[in-house]
Amino acid sequence: MKANFKYNVVWLIMMVAGFYLMNTLIMIGVIDSFIENMLVTIGINIILATGLNLIIGFAGQFSLGHAGFMAIGAYATAIITQTASTTGGFYVSIFIGIVVAIIAALIVGIPTLRLRGDYLAIATMGASEIIRILINNMKMTGGAAGMFNIPQFADWPTVYIMVCVTTIVIVNFIHSRAGRAVKSVREDEIAAEAMGINVTKWKLAAFVLGASTAAIAGSLHASYLQTIAPNDFGIMESISILIIVVLGGVGSITGTFVAAVVLGVLDTVLQNFGALRMVIYAAALILIMIFKPTGLLGTWELSIKKIFSRSKRKERVES
Amino acid sequence: MSKLLQVENLVKNFGGLTAVSNVSMHLDNNELVALIGPNGAGKTTLFNLLTGVIPASSGSIVLNGDNGTYPLNGKRAYKIADMGLSRTFQNIRLFKELTVLDNVLIAMTSKFKEGFIPTIFRFPSYYRTEARLVKEAKKLLAIFELEDDIDVLAKNLPYGTQRRLEIVRALATKPQILFLDEPAAGMNPEKIANLTQLILKVQHSFHITILLIEHDMSLVMNLAQRIYVLDHGSLLAQGTPDEIQSNKAVIKAYLGEEA
Ligand SMILES: Nc1ncnc2c1ncn2[C@@H]1O[C@H](COP(=O)(O)OP(=O)(O)OP(=O)(O)O)[C@@H](O)[C@H]1O
Ligand SMILES: [Mg+2]
Numbered sequence: 001m002k003a004n005f006k007y008n009v010v011w012l013i014m015m016v017a018g019f020y021l022m023n024t025l026i027m028i029g030v031i032d033s034f035i036e037n038m039l040v041t042i043g044i045n046i047i048l049a050t051g052l053n054l055i056i057g058f059a060g061q062f063s064l065g066h067a068g069f070m071a072i073g074a075y076a077t078a079i080i081t082q083t084a085s086t087t088g089g090f091y092v093s094i095f096i097g098i099v100v101a102i103i104a105a106l107i108v109g110i111p112t113l114r115l116r117g118d119y120l121a122i123a124t125m126g127a128s129e130i131i132r133i134l135i136n137n138m139k140m141t142g143g144a145a146g147m148f149n150i151p152q153f154a155d156w157p158t159v160y161i162m163v164c165v166t167t168i169v170i171v172n173f174i175h176s177r178a179g180r181a182v183k184s185v186r187e188d189e190i191a192a193e194a195m196g197i198n199v200t201k202w203k204l205a206a207f208v209l210g211a212s213t214a215a216i217a218g219s220l221h222a223s224y225l226q227t228i229a230p231n232d233f234g235i236m237e238s239i240s241i242l243i244i245v246v247l248g249g250v251g252s253i254t255g256t257f258v259a260a261v262v263l264g265v266l267d268t269v270l271q272n273f274g275a276l277r278m279v280i281y282a283a284a285l286i287l288i289m290i291f292k293p294t295g296l297l298g299t300w301e302l303s304i305k306k307i308f309s310r311s312k313r314k315e316r317v318e319s
Numbered sequence: 320m321s322k323l324l325q326v327e328n329l330v331k332n333f334g335g336l337t338a339v340s341n342v343s344m345h346l347d348n349n350e351l352v353a354l355i356g357p358n359g360a361g362k363t364t365l366f367n368l369l370t371g372v373i374p375a376s377s378g379s380i381v382l383n384g385d386n387g388t389y390p391l392n393g394k395r396a397y398k399i400a401d402m403g404l405s406r407t408f409q410n411i412r413l414f415k416e417l418t419v420l421d422n423v424l425i426a427m428t429s430k431f432k433e434g435f436i437p438t439i440f441r442f443p444s445y446y447r448t449e450a451r452l453v454k455e456a457k458k459l460l461a462i463f464e465l466e467d468d469i470d471v472l473a474k475n476l477p478y479g480t481q482r483r484l485e486i487v488r489a490l491a492t493k494p495q496i497l498f499l500d501e502p503a504a505g506m507n508p509e510k511i512a513n514l515t516q517l518i519l520k521v522q523h524s525f526h527i528t529i530l531l532i533e534h535d536m537s538l539v540m541n542l543a544q545r546i547y548v549l550d551h552g553s554l555l556a557q558g559t560p561d562e563i564q565s566n567k568a569v570i571k572a573y574l575g576e577e578a
Contacts, residue, residue, distance in 0.1 A: 004446055169439050176438045176445070177428055177452070180417075184425040187414035194370055194408075196400035196429040196492050 007304045015164050022160065034268075036156055040224055042264035043159040047166045047217040049244040049256045051210035054170050056242075057251035057299075058179065059206035060186025061113060064121040066241045068128025069211040071233035072104060073097035073218025075135055078147045078228055090153035094219045101215035102208050104131065109207045113200065128238060136230040146229025147222075154223035162220060166213045171253055173209060182206045247288060249295030254302045259295070321383045323348050323528055324369075324404075324496060329378035331364055331552075338364040340552035342378070346496060351522055351529045353539045355563075356549035357572070362532045363409050365549065366498050370406045371396035384495050401429055403495035407485040407502060409532070415474035419465060419484055422473050423456040426491035459487050462524075463517065479506050483514075490525065497521075499531040503538050515541055540564070548572075 022039070025031040031039070052066045076097030081089050112123040135141045142148075173179055181202045184192040189199050222228045244263060248255030266284065270277040288296065322345035331339040338361045346352060354362050367373045369380060371394055380391040384403050391399055405426075414422050433448045460466050463483045468476065473484060482502055489497055502518070503511045515538055522529050533539050539546065539560070546563045548556040550572045556563060563569055 004441075008441065172439050172441060177424070177431065177433055177449075178435075178438060180421055180425045181428045183417060183421070184414050184428075187416060188412050190372060190396075191408065191412035191414065192425070193396035194372060194400055194406055195426040195488060196397050197425065198395075198397045198429075 003305075003308075007308070010304045019157070019160055022156065026156075038264055038268045040156050040159050040220075042260050043156075043163045044217045044221050044224075045241070045244055045260045045264060046163050046257055047213055047220070048241045049248070049260055050167055050170050050253055051213035051217075052241050053245045053248075053250065053253060053256050054174065054182075054206050055210040056245055057249075058174055058186065059182045059203055061203055061207060062117055062121045063124040063207065063210070064235075064238050064242065065108065065124035065126075065128030065131075066210070066214050067233040067235070067237035068108075068131035069101045069105065069214035070218035070221065070237065071128075071131055071135060071230070072101045073215030074222035074228050074233070075141050075147075075218075076100060076215070077219040077222045078150045079140060081151050081153065081223065082147070082149075085151045087153055090151075090219075090223060094216055097215040097219050098212045101211045105208045105211035106204065109204050110200075113203045113207060125235060125238065128233075129235065132230050132233055135233075141230075144230060146227065146232075148227050150222050150226045150228070152223055152226055154220045159220050159224065162216055166216060167253070170209065170213065174253070178202070178205065243285065247285065247295055249297040249299060251299040252295065252297045252301055254300065255295050255297030258297060262296070321388070322346065323350075323383055325379075325381045325383070326369070327379045327381075329365070329368060329380065330376045331361075331368055331373070332376045337552050339368060339375075342549070342552075342554055344547055344554065344557070346528050346530060349522070349526055349528060351518075351542055351544050352531075353543035353546045354530060354532045354549060355534070355539060355546060356555070360549040361552040362549055363500055364552075366406060366500055366532065370404055370498060371399040382495075397429070400492055400494075403493070404498070405489040405492045405494035405496070406498035407482070407489050407500055409500040409504070411478075411481050411485060413473040413481055413484060413488070416472060418470050418472055419460065419476070420453070420456055420469040422484060422488050423459060423491045424452055426488045427452055427456065430493060456491065459490055462521070463487050479510055482506075483517075486517075486521070490521065494527055496528045496530065499529060499533075501532050501534065503533060503535045508537075511535055511538055514538070518542060 022031065026036065048066060048070060052063065055061050055063045073094070077090065077093040080093035080096060084092065108124065108127040112120055112127065115123055136144050174182075181197050182205065184195070184197055185199050185202050193199050244259045245256060247263065248257070248259030266281065270280055273280060324346040326342060326344045329339055329342045330337065342365060354365065356362050364373070368375045371391065375392060378392075382389050382391055382402055382404070386402070389402060391402070391404075414425060417425070431448055431452050433445055437445045457466060457469065460469060463486065465480070465484060465487060468480070473481065476484060482504070486499065486502065499518070503514055506514065518529065518531070519542065521527070531542070543560055546558065546560060547554060548563060548569050555572055556566045556569050558566070
C-alpha cells in the first residue's frame with residue numbers, strides 16, 4: 001500500500017514538473033505560438049490514440065471509427081459554447097459530448113462488437129461515416145460548411161490537464177480487474193466466457209470508455225481551433241489516429257505517447273517540404289513498419305514500480 | 320433427493336452429424352465421475368453443452384446447487400460459470416500473452432467486485448480488494464506448485480504445467496462442479512501419478528464434484544467412483560469401475576479396440 005502511494009506520488013510529481021517546464025519555456029520564449037500549436041495538437045492526438053489503443057490493443061477490437069466520436073465532442077462544444085459562452089458552459093459541453101458519445105458507442109457497439117477483425121473495422125468505419133453525414137446534413141451543425149468563431153476556452157493548460165486526466169483513467173482501467181477482464185477477451189473469448197467473464201459487457205466497456213475520451217479530445221479540438229467542419233472527422237482522421245497506435249505499439253500506452261510526439265514533430269517539420277510532405281511521411285511509416293512491425297515500443301510500458309524494484313535489486317547486489 | 324446436476328435427453332446435432340444423442344446422466348455432491356469413450360465419441364461436445372460453450376439442440380440440464388434450482392439450457396457460458404460450473408479445455412485455452420497470476424485473477428473477476436470510480440481513482444478500497452485477490456490466487460497456485468511462476472507468461476510454461484494452470488484457473492471461479500477434459504494428456508506415468516493425487520486433494524479440500532474425461536485408464540480406475548461410457552454420441556454403459564471393466568459392450572466397443 002505504501003509502495004503504491006510512492007509510485008503514484010512520483011507520477012504526480014512528473015506531471016506537475018512537466019506543467020511547470022512548459023510554462024517556463026513559454027514564458028522565456030523558447031516555445032512560441034507555433035510550437036505551442038504543435039504541442040496542443042500532439043496532446044489532443046495522445047488523448048485520441050490512448051483511447052483507441054485501449055479498444056484495439058487491450059480489448060482486441062479493431063475499431064476504425066474513432067473520428068466519429070471525436071466529432072460528437074467537437075460539435076457538442078461548438079454548439080453549446082456559442083450560446084453558453086462561459087468556462088462553465090465549456091465544461092458542460094464536454095460533459096454533454098461525453099454522454100452523447102457514450103450513447104452513440106452503445107448504439108454502434110452492441111450490434112457490431114460481435115463481429116471480428118476486418119468486419120468490425122468496416123462496420124465501425126461505416127458507423128462513423130453515418131455520424132459525419134448526419135452532422136453534414138443538420139442545420140444546427142452548420143452543414144458541410146461547418147462552424148466558425150467557436151469561443152476559445154481550451155488553451156494549452158486545459159489540454160495538458162485533460163491529457164493527464166484521460167491517461168490516468170485509461171491506464172488505471174487497464175491495470176485493474178477491469179483491464180484484466182478486457183485483456184482476457186482479447187486473448188480468448190471462449191475461455192474468458194467459461195471463466196465467468198461477460199465478454200459482451202467488457203468489450204462494450206472498453207469501447208465506450210475509448211469513445212468518451214475521444215469526445216473530450218473533440219471538445220478540446222473545437223474550442224482550441226475555433227473552426228470545425230464535418231470533413232475534419234472523416235475516415236482519414238480515424239486512420240491518422242490508428243497510425244499513432246500502430247506506430248507506437250499496439251498495446252503500449254507509452255508507445256502511443258512516443259508515437260504521437262514523433263509524428264507531431266515530423267508533421268510540423270515537414271510542412272516546409274510542401275507536396276513532398278505526405279510522401280516523406282508515408283515513407284517513414286513504411287520503413288518503421290518494415291524494421292519494427294510491432295511498433296516503436298512493442299508492448300513495453302514505462303513503469304515507476306519496475307524502475308524502483310530494479311534499482312533496489314542493484315543496491316542489494318552492490319552492498 | 321435431487322441430484323446436483325441432472326441431465327435429461329441431451330442432443331447435439333452438427334448438420335447431419337449427431338455428436339451427442341439422447342444422453343441422460345447425473346452428478347451428485349462431492350462425487351468424482353469419469354466420462355470415457357473412443358475418439359470422436361462426443362465427450363468434449365458434451366462438456367461444451369454442459370458449460371454453455373455451445374447450445375444444445377434439445378434436452379435439459381438442471382443444477383440444484385447451493386443457491387437453488389436452475390435450468391442451465393440456453394444460458395450464456397459466463398452465467399453458467401457464475402453458477403458454479405467450471406472447466407478446463409482439451410486443447411489448452413490459457414490467456415497465453417498474460418502472466419500466470421493474471422490468468423488466475425481473471426477467473427476471479429466476477430467474484431470480487433470493485434466499482435469503476437474507486438478503481439479509476441485508486442481508492443484505498445481498490446488496493447485492499449486487489450491484495451485480497453492476489454493472496455487468494457497465490458494460495459491456489461501454491462497447491463499446484465506454481466507459486467514461483469506467477470510472473471511467467473502462460474505461453475512460456477511447459478505443456479504439463481499449462482494443464483495444471485488451467486485447473487488452477489478453473490478452481491479460481493469457485494466452482495461447485497469442475498469439468499476436466501483430458502487433464503493428463505501428454506504426461507508421463509510419474510506426472511500422471513502426481514496429478515492423480517492432486518485431483519483427489521482438490522476434490523476433498525474444496526468439496527467439489529468433478530467430472531473428468533480421460534483416456535488414461537489407470538487414472539480413471541484409480542480416481543473415479545462412477546464411470547459413464549460414451550460411444551457414437553450415446554451412453555453405452557454406466558457404473559462403478561469394476562462394473563465397467565467387466566461390461567461386455569464396453570470391452571467390445573472401447574477396451575476391445577486396444578486388444
Ligand atoms: N463444432 C463442431 N462442428 C462440427 N462437428 C463437430 C464440432 N465439434 C465436434 N464435432 C464432431 O463431433 C464428434 C464428437 O467430437 P468430440 O470432440 O466431442 O469427441 P471426443 O469424444 O471429445 O473425442 P476425443 O477423445 O478425440 O477428444 C466428432 O465427430 C467431431 O468431429
Ligand atoms: Mg475430446
